[in-house]
Amino acid sequence: MTLHIDIEKKLGTFSLQVKADVSGERTGIFGESGSGKSTLMHLVSGLMQPDKGEIILDDQCLFSSFKKTNISAEQRRIAIVFQQAMLFPHLSVKANLLYGFKRCRTENRLIKPETLIDLLKLQPLLQRGVEYLSGGEKQRVALGRAVLANPRLLLMDEPLSALDDTLRFQIIPYLRSVSEEFRIPYLFISHSLTEMQLMTDHILEIKNGRCIDETTAEQLARNRMAQSPNGYINLLHLSCPNQQRGLYSYKWGNNILFVSAGEQAEQSLFELSSREIILFKKHPEAISARNLLDCRVAEMFDSDGRVGVVLSANGEKLVAEIVRQAADELDITIGSSLFAAIKASSFRKLA
Amino acid sequence: MLDMKNSMKRITLLYVIFLIMTAPAMAGELNLSVAASLKEVINELTASYIAKHPATVFVKNFGSSGTLAGQIENGAPADLFIAANTEWMEYLKKKNLVDGSSEKTFAFNSLVFAGTTKKHVSSMNDLPVLEKIAIGSPKSVPAGEYAMAAITKADIATKLEGKLVMAKDVRECLMYAEIGEVDGAFVYRTDALQAQKAKLLFVVPQKLYPRVVYPMALTVKAAQNSEAKTFEAYLQGAEAKSVLRKYGFLLK
Amino acid sequence: MVLAPEDITAIWLSIKVALTATAISLPFGFTISWLIVFKPFRGKVLLEVFINLPLTLPPVVIGFFLLLLLGKHGWIGKLLAEYGIVLIFTWKAAVIASATVGFPLLVRSIRLGMESIDRQLIDASRTLGAHWYDTLLTIILPLSFRGILAGSSLMFARSLGEFGATIIVAGNIPGITQTIPLAIYDYASSPSSTTMALSLCMVSVLISVSVLFLHEGLTRKLDRSRAL
Numbered sequence: 001m002t003l004h005i006d007i008e009k010k011l012g013t014f015s016l017q018v019k020a021d022v023s024g025e026r027t028g029i030f031g032e033s034g035s036g037k038s039t040l041m042h043l044v045s046g047l048m049q050p051d052k053g054e055i056i057l058d059d060q061c062l063f064s065s066f067k068k069t070n071i072s073a074e075q076r077r078i079a080i081v082f083q084q085a086m087l088f089p090h091l092s093v094k095a096n097l098l099y100g101f102k103r104c105r106t107e108n109r110l111i112k113p114e115t116l117i118d119l120l121k122l123q124p125l126l127q128r129g130v131e132y133l134s135g136g137e138k139q140r141v142a143l144g145r146a147v148l149a150n151p152r153l154l155l156m157d158e159p160l161s162a163l164d165d166t167l168r169f170q171i172i173p174y175l176r177s178v179s180e181e182f183r184i185p186y187l188f189i190s191h192s193l194t195e196m197q198l199m200t201d202h203i204l205e206i207k208n209g210r211c212i213d214e215t216t217a218e219q220l221a222r223n224r225m226a227q228s229p230n231g232y233i234n235l236l237h238l239s240c241p242n243q244q245r246g247l248y249s250y251k252w253g254n255n256i257l258f259v260s261a262g263e264q265a266e267q268s269l270f271e272l273s274s275r276e277i278i279l280f281k282k283h284p285e286a287i288s289a290r291n292l293l294d295c296r297v298a299e300m301f302d303s304d305g306r307v308g309v310v311l312s313a314n315g316e317k318l319v320a321e322i323v324r325q326a327a328d329e330l331d332i333t334i335g336s337s338l339f340a341a342i343k344a345s346s347f348r349k350l351a
Numbered sequence: 352m353l354d355m356k357n358s359m360k361r362i363t364l365l366y367v368i369f370l371i372m373t374a375p376a377m378a379g380e381l382n383l384s385v386a387a388s389l390k391e392v393i394n395e396l397t398a399s400y401i402a403k404h405p406a407t408v409f410v411k412n413f414g415s416s417g418t419l420a421g422q423i424e425n426g427a428p429a430d431l432f433i434a435a436n437t438e439w440m441e442y443l444k445k446k447n448l449v450d451g452s453s454e455k456t457f458a459f460n461s462l463v464f465a466g467t468t469k470k471h472v473s474s475m476n477d478l479p480v481l482e483k484i485a486i487g488s489p490k491s492v493p494a495g496e497y498a499m500a501a502i503t504k505a506d507i508a509t510k511l512e513g514k515l516v517m518a519k520d521v522r523e524c525l526m527y528a529e530i531g532e533v534d535g536a537f538v539y540r541t542d543a544l545q546a547q548k549a550k551l552l553f554v555v556p557q558k559l560y561p562r563v564v565y566p567m568a569l570t571v572k573a574a575q576n577s578e579a580k581t582f583e584a585y586l587q588g589a590e591a592k593s594v595l596r597k598y599g600f601l602l603k
Numbered sequence: 604m605v606l607a608p609e610d611i612t613a614i615w616l617s618i619k620v621a622l623t624a625t626a627i628s629l630p631f632g633f634t635i636s637w638l639i640v641f642k643p644f645r646g647k648v649l650l651e652v653f654i655n656l657p658l659t660l661p662p663v664v665i666g667f668f669l670l671l672l673l674g675k676h677g678w679i680g681k682l683l684a685e686y687g688i689v690l691i692f693t694w695k696a697a698v699i700a701s702a703t704v705g706f707p708l709l710v711r712s713i714r715l716g717m718e719s720i721d722r723q724l725i726d727a728s729r730t731l732g733a734h735w736y737d738t739l740l741t742i743i744l745p746l747s748f749r750g751i752l753a754g755s756s757l758m759f760a761r762s763l764g765e766f767g768a769t770i771i772v773a774g775n776i777p778g779i780t781q782t783i784p785l786a787i788y789d790y791a792s793s794p795s796s797t798t799m800a801l802s803l804c805m806v807s808v809l810i811s812v813s814v815l816f817l818h819e820g821l822t823r824k825l826d827r828s829r830a831l
Contacts, residue, residue, distance in 0.1 A: 075732075078730060082723060089724075103731060146731075483776075491793035515776060519792060
């Protein structure tokens, strides 16, 4: 998928000017509220017209003020997953799901309803009305509806922002499985770095109506480490929990981690703030923290006066955050051997 | 406290003055409830009466006799009632609302059919060819009651079903005929004479309906009113008769 | 309760006129509401004022204007007369009178219904491939149903009671245009017919109450069918 955007739009006092080239299947659009992300989405989908410029998707010109082209939203085959689901209240779940499918030309109907309904586990909901579905159920249906329209591009406008934390990270596996199974390229819009890390490869950073950076989720997380309230968020996939003496032991790659807030589920996603990791040059013989990892420094980076230390722990990656002074004092360089201490209570379960 | 008393006194004084001022107006006021077809006649007669009795003030109410009777029954102020048939006079007599001893006959009239239709209409039997015919609502308009009697007697009632447009009085009938929204209307001869656009097409044969008679009487409340009695006597006089003749009313 | 055969005719006529007026107004009311709510265009305010005019004018004034327009000398009346169509003093005129008087009520209700539709739902249907007429039929129409229902009931009830415009442009013709209000007026002019008038009044009340109950019942059914 290639998307070429070069557009201008003025809305009252707010002006948007974005010039970017997007390629790849998992792209993110990152920015704070009011930065223009939603406007950009409306312009790409055809719901709003730019004042000037061009939008070209996969060699098809969707909009051009020079050539006077403007393909209507109905014909662009760009589907949207809205923040508030926006399911049609007078139609059943099944009718909602098939709405776009029915309006898709037969030759374009590559995704079959049965497959999708299975994947998103929507079977039990099919005959129900949409009013009394839970938030998570609504978003799954919204996702299903958008995907069944067999779009060339999927726009997800903060699809998880209206959900609470536990729900949010339960839906992400559905989003990923749909993406992997059907290979529909998407633009994922959000202000959450964690969601970006999980859902996207390439990111456009938008601020005040301008595209200020084209980067990766990883790079963005690193850049924002110092200003972010929780530093760099490490996302750890843990498995095989074993409850012993009030703590859960998990496998993390070739490591074992002890976590207080664990659960019985076989696979879990945990987050760990870079600020919760204390580094030791030498093995601290006795320590209250239940986790002590033997690591090697793989990389180091600067972030606004802080230093991010990328550690390699038996093949797994961990980013710790320390002040410049500490880095100098401990004389940390690439290749250094360090011990990382993490309290069991520092891990937060996401899903 | 003293202020309040003073203003109360002032208000009462003003009120009394107001009453005194309006009293003369009420004293010489004569309320007339008159059948619609007599409008021009009564207007002319009251005008010449005022010329001779300048203190008199007339309050005139023209309408269909049935409506007027209903108003009087419900307490509307009326001193003299002139109806276009005996039915409504009898109605009020039975309810003891008019003074039977003051009842006199004012005039007579005849029923005609007038209209703007181009079709050939010269008798009752020609009427079914028309689309719309205006008639005073027989429930309250004497002209309509007379017309209905004639229609029934002439045996064309079923043929005219759905063609009859109900009017609230005979003048509305005339109006419908004048503007041409109906082909013709049953009105009095005196009304047809006033018409500008509607032509008198034929006179309804007298044998088909009872005579049109205008009884007049004083209401019970005005029975002792000398002004009212004087005016009623005036309406019986030579001058009144000449005005009636002028407008085409019959005197016997 | 005493009802003469003409009264029964008046009742059927009232219902027929009210139903017809509502039925013919619905498509126009729906289209105009849709234009006002969803389509931006210049002079919209003028349209809105024009539509709402019958609400503020006395019905007799409306009747008078209709008479001017549709009468023998009116410019629409003259045109129709050439094709042999006469509207004045027919039941069609009664329908037109009721439709004109009730139209603003219909549009008002439908508008309210449409305005409550979340615009993003329309965005959603567009991005799923529905063209404007598709969205209109599959999304806007079903979601404004409540408004349409409310407007129709209101208009139907208003038509049943329509007098001023009707008597001017359709006249009081028993069997053809004499609806319940006109029949009651006839009775009311005559002091000896008060019981007959009362009977018809009772019927009028009964019909209005039934319409209101029907409206409530249908609205509830509509709400329940959504909340599965």
